[in-house]
Amino acid sequence: MKKMLFVFNPNSGKAQIKNQLMKIIQVFSDSGYEVTVYPTKAPMDGYQHIVDSEGRYDVIACSGGDGTLNETVAAILKYSGNKPPIGYIPSGTTNDFAASLGIPRNMVKAAAYIADGELFPCDVGMMNDQRSFNYVAAFGAFTRVSYGTPQNLKNVFGHQAYVLEAVKSLSTLKPEYMRVYSDEIETEGNFVYGMISNTNSVGGIKNLTGNDVDLQDGLFEVTLIRELNNPLAVQSLINAFLTKDLSKCDWVCTWKTKKVRFESPQPVSWTLDGEFGGEHKDISFSVKEKAVEFLIRGISEQN
Numbered sequence: 001m002k003k004m005l006f007v008f009n010p011n012s013g014k015a016q017i018k019n020q021l022m023k024i025i026q027v028f029s030d031s032g033y034e035v036t037v038y039p040t041k042a043p044m045d046g047y048q049h050i051v052d053s054e055g056r057y058d059v060i061a062c063s064g065g066d067g068t069l070n071e072t073v074a075a076i077l078k079y080s081g082n083k084p085p086i087g088y089i090p091s092g093t094t095n096d097f098a099a100s101l102g103i104p105r106n107m108v109k110a111a112a113y114i115a116d117g118e119l120f121p122c123d124v125g126m127m128n129d130q131r132s133f134n135y136v137a138a139f140g141a142f143t144r145v146s147y148g149t150p151q152n153l154k155n156v157f158g159h160q161a162y163v164l165e166a167v168k169s170l171s172t173l174k175p176e177y178m179r180v181y182s183d184e185i186e187t188e189g190n191f192v193y194g195m196i197s198n199t200n201s202v203g204g205i206k207n208l209t210g211n212d213v214d215l216q217d218g219l220f221e222v223t224l225i226r227e228l229n230n231p232l233a234v235q236s237l238i239n240a241f242l243t244k245d246l247s248k249c250d251w252v253c254t255w256k257t258k259k260v261r262f263e264s265p266q267p268v269s270w271t272l273d274g275e276f277g278g279e280h281k282d283i284s285f286s287v288k289e290k291a292v293e294f295l296i297r298g299i300s301e302q303n
């Protein structure tokens, strides 16, 4: 019998999993899995449990928000031997990465997709070769939002909480002076926002980083927004957001890369998959190509 470890955050996303748990386990069980269930008790608890479970399971499934998935992937990257495929049932307030993988919001349906899923090798980002992130590392304007918003507020307001905070933070932008190094582009200046991403959807906005995002091409998209020091700049950026083409804005730099490094005289706060990633004066990001495998519905069956 195939063995599955199912790790979930019981409090994520209005605790909606409480009404779905039996059905989810039933779906896995009907597909021939012997399921071990592990509700997480605190941040990094899921990570530790998965690390300690190396070699015991054929599949590691998880349910929760971005943080839960981040811990699951980070733990499996620690495995020295075989890396089991990952199943993901999103329950958080944002769904950017799950949407990129074609995972439905309906939790039982998402479980069914895992149960008869196909293997999808996926790139993973690394910060300073130490911490991993699945789809976005960022600094600046909007990045305080996610980890600055308490869980209960996230649950009540959901996506609106992010948008409200983002708009609010637009008026209090504090640019960060940075030098940026990569093989493709080197630049410097005052930036209000920067992100390194591998996702079709950012903050619920589809294709913000272009139509050609590929989750397994060994490349992440870099997006930098310069200081908006006049009304023309603000209007230009608003237009770029409205038309979903940031590359048309003169205050935005975008490119694809395998590796990028940021240097600044002052420490800059970063987020990784929406969670606090520490303050850094010298930070580099690289891509681990096809480092993990997700069990998702076959691309041919999507639409």
Ligand SMILES: [Mg+2]
Residues within 6 Å of the ligand: 123, 198, 213, 214, 215, 216, 217, 218, 219, 220, 221
């Ligand atoms: Mg990519």
